[in-house]
Amino acid sequence: MKIEYTKExxxxxxxLEDDADHPGEIGAGVxxxxxxxxxxxxxxxxxxxFGRFVQLMRRKQGVTLEKLAEEADVExxxxxxxxxxxxxxxxxxxxxxxxxxxxxxxxxxxxxxxLSAPKNTHLFDAGIRFAAxxxxxxxxxxxxxxxxxxxxxxxxxxx
Amino acid sequence: xxxDSLSRCKHETQKAKPLIYIDYLENAPWNRKELDCDxxxxxxxxxxxxxxxxxxxxxxxxxxxxxxxxxxxADSFYAKTCGMxxxxxxxxxxxxxxxxxxxxxxxxxIAKGESL
Numbered sequence: 001m002k003i004e005y006t007k008e009x010x011x012x013x014x015x016l017e018d019d020a021d022h023p024g025e026i027g028a029g030v031x032x033x034x035x036x037x038x039x040x041x042x043x044x045x046x047x048x049x050f051g052r053f054v055q056l057m058r059r060k061q062g063v064t065l066e067k068l069a070e071e072a073d074v075e076x077x078x079x080x081x082x083x084x085x086x087x088x089x090x091x092x093x094x095x096x097x098x099x100x101x102x103x104x105x106x107x108x109x110x111x112x113x114x115l116s117a118p119k120n121t122h123l124f125d126a127g128i129r130f131a132a133x134x135x136x137x138x139x140x141x142x143x144x145x146x147x148x149x150x151x152x153x154x155x156x157x158x159x
Numbered sequence: 160x161x162x163d164s165l166s167r168c169k170h171e172t173q174k175a176k177p178l179i180y181i182d183y184l185e186n187a188p189w190n191r192k193e194l195d196c197d198x199x200x201x202x203x204x205x206x207x208x209x210x211x212x213x214x215x216x217x218x219x220x221x222x223x224x225x226x227x228x229x230x231x232x233a234d235s236f237y238a239k240t241c242g243m244x245x246x247x248x249x250x251x252x253x254x255x256x257x258x259x260x261x262x263x264x265x266x267x268x269i270a271k272g273e274s275l
Binding site: 005009010012013017025026029030032093095096106110 | 230237
């Protein structure tokens with residue numbers, strides 16, 4: 001079956017939707033009634049878990065941020081924010097792309113990223129445990145030590 | 160979107176006539192304004208999908224009759240934007256509201272984009 005829409009029809013209907021100040025939700029059916037239909041209020045709370053998860057998955061795959069951005073088809077600037085800024089709120093598309101790339105359910109990753117409300121506290125609790133256990137205890141390697149010392153000396157420079 | 164063609168109308172004037180029932184419909188997260196996207200990438204996706212369901216209904220000989228259970232956040236979209244009839248809460252579907260279109264309503268929906 002072939003459906004033909006004219007460009008004009010699509011544009012008019014899209015404009016109508018915009019004029020109606022429609023929030024964008026069009027979900028139908030019991031299957032659609034999962035956590036991703038319940039957006040969370042904007043929050044400034046830090047979200048350590050999502051960034052830590054992305055970083056560890058990337059390191060597990062042994063790829064750079066640049067390579068991950070390329071493979072998952074996401075913006076490298078946003079990946080940097082996700083890993084380094086625990087208050088960064090990621091774009092839904094980025095989370096969706098990362099979920100596909102890491103082969104994990106996008107609904108759960110959306111919850112982890114703070115973009116949708118979790119159905120229960122199980123995922124949140126597991127995320128906190130994950131963040132606590134994944135904190136690196138590895139001593140610094142030579143490169144990291146040199147970089148840290150160089151940075152400390154800049155910080156200490158009173159001139 | 161997932162549809163089935165074995166369901167029957169509940170609307171009083173269309174009672175037991177065949178329709179296309181939309182079992183599942185959703186758009187991508189980046190097209191949803193309420194998910195705090197800076198800007199939805201594409202608007203009007205829902206109406207394109209509803210139009211597709213109507214065309215399928217016509218193609219199947221169901222005269223454009225379609226039905227669906229709307230999520231609470233989408234009730235106004237189906238009632239106002241799509242002009243469907245609200246047939247009330249369906250307790251067998253987790254309390255979601257059931258909406259249907261008559262052939263006339265489907266025609267009116269398509270005409271909305273043609274007559275402006």
